[in-house]
Amino acid sequence: MKTGANIGTNGAQGLQNGRGISIFRHLNPNRMSSLLKKIRQYFSAKAPIPPVSSPDEFPVDENMFNNYSFVIGSLFTYFNDLPADHKVRFVNRVHHFKNTKKFHFIGLEEKDDISTLVSAAAIQVTFGLKNYLLTYFKDIYVLADAYKMENDNELYIGHVAPEGVYLSWRHFNYGYSNKSDNINVAVHEMSHALLYNNFFAQYGIDSNFRMNYEKFSTTTGPILADVVTKRRSYLRSYAFSNLHEFWAVSVEAFFVNPKGLKENMPELFEALCRVLNQDPSTRNKILRMELSE
Ligand SMILES: [Zn+2]
Numbered sequence: 001m002k003t004g005a006n007i008g009t010n011g012a013q014g015l016q017n018g019r020g021i022s023i024f025r026h027l028n029p030n031r032m033s034s035l036l037k038k039i040r041q042y043f044s045a046k047a048p049i050p051p052v053s054s055p056d057e058f059p060v061d062e063n064m065f066n067n068y069s070f071v072i073g074s075l076f077t078y079f080n081d082l083p084a085d086h087k088v089r090f091v092n093r094v095h096h097f098k099n100t101k102k103f104h105f106i107g108l109e110e111k112d113d114i115s116t117l118v119s120a121a122a123i124q125v126t127f128g129l130k131n132y133l134l135t136y137f138k139d140i141y142v143l144a145d146a147y148k149m150e151n152d153n154e155l156y157i158g159h160v161a162p163e164g165v166y167l168s169w170r171h172f173n174y175g176y177s178n179k180s181d182n183i184n185v186a187v188h189e190m191s192h193a194l195l196y197n198n199f200f201a202q203y204g205i206d207s208n209f210r211m212n213y214e215k216f217s218t219t220t221g222p223i224l225a226d227v228v229t230k231r232r233s234y235l236r237s238y239a240f241s242n243l244h245e246f247w248a249v250s251v252e253a254f255f256v257n258p259k260g261l262k263e264n265m266p267e268l269f270e271a272l273c274r275v276l277n278q279d280p281s282t283r284n285k286i287l288r289m290e291l292s293e
Contacts, residue, residue, distance in 0.1 A: 059088070060095050068094060071113045072120045075176045078255070079120065081283050093123045093132055100133055107144035108169055114142055118167060121186035124255060125194060128277030128286045130293060134190070135204030136197045139164035146171065158185040160192040175256075182236065182253040182260070191251035192244065208291050212275040217243065219271050234264035255280050 060068065068091040072079045079090055098119040105114070118140055126132035137160075146155040146168050157171040167186055175184030198210050220243075227233040227240060239249035253261045254272045258281035262269040277292055278285045286292050 059092050064095070065091050068116060071116050075117055075173070076120055076124065078124050078280065078285075083284060086285065090120075090123055090127065093127075094119045097122055097133055100135070101137070102139050104139060104141045104164075106141060106147075108142065114169065115140075118142060118172065118186065121172070121184075122190045122193070125187055125190045125251065125276070128288075128292050129206045129209050130291065131204050131206035131209075133204055134165075134193050134197045136201035137165050137193055141166045142169050142172075143167070144169055158189040160189050160196060165189055165193050179256055182249075182256045184252050184256050187255050188248045188252050191248045195244065195247060208277070209275065212277075216247075216271045216275045220246065220268065223265065223268055234261070251276075 065088065069079075069087065072091070072094065079087065082090060094116060098115050101115075101119070103110075103115045103118070105111075108114075122134060123132060126134070141164050143166065146157050147166075148155060149159075156166070157168040159166050167189060171185045175186055194209070195213070198205050198213065224240070224246065227235075233239070235246075235249050235253055239246045250261075250268055250272060254269065254276075258269070258279070261272075262281060273279045273287060277287050279287055
């Protein structure tokens with residue numbers, strides 16, 4: 001199996017998904033606008049789904065809070081570091097997110113804790129945002145290990161497609177247990193999902209995220225140019241496949257080792273803080289509370 005370099009190649013190629021669409025390969029910036037058009041067409045090909053009548057966001061009781069805290073805290077140092085009031089907010093969001101998704105287990109036993117932990121990854125990425133439910137995606141597929149897709153010999157550890165978010169459970173755990181390589185497949189795929197949700201879906205859009213992402217994509221131009229000139233970067237080379245991967249790989253580094261990214265690529269770090277409205281190197285995380293609720 002290919003590892004490392006192949007990790008995260010998924011989100012983009014997943015969109016091909018045996019349908020002969022190869023919209024993400026061999027991009028150059030001049031083709032970005034036509035690319036965005038193609039992605040829009042691809043995602044809007046699905047009939048619009050009205051907003052689900054999601055269960056009301058109600059606070060979990062103390063017993064449930066303790067159970068959630070135990071499960072999430074077993075893997076997420078991000079969660080363990082939060083002040084008490086933010087822990088409550090995090091757990092309530094996980095509970096709400098989990099109840100609005102259908103989880104499918106492929107090759108492994110169905111477990112509520114797995115649904116909780118996968119939901120926690122989405123909540124970590126969206127913790128500074130008002131709209132965190134990624135409403136476009138109703139289904140989450142958890143597979144036991146790396147997998148292959150139809151008409152494709154590559155091994156995937158996760159991908160995002162119109163029909164759902166896919167994650168290898170083995171690699172999910174790897175992402176949260178190994179902090180030295182800036183690789184976290186769940187954060188990677190959730191950041192793709194967040195982008196798709198905000199630019200191609202019709203519901204659950206976070207207007208602040210959208211506005212800041214547009215600014216983010218214009219400020220990353222000089223960063224990309226710099227990397228091309230120097231031919232090396234703090235980010236793994238897969239980031240430079242295209243702008244979508246640059247986004248997802250940057251968000252991974254942002255959460256796996258915030259201090260490392262801040263030290264090595266301060267402008268990128270600042271841009272991510274603005275777009276996600278959080279600084280994961282601080283205990284409090286959220287930067288402007290008024291934009292997140
Ligand atoms: Zn990706």
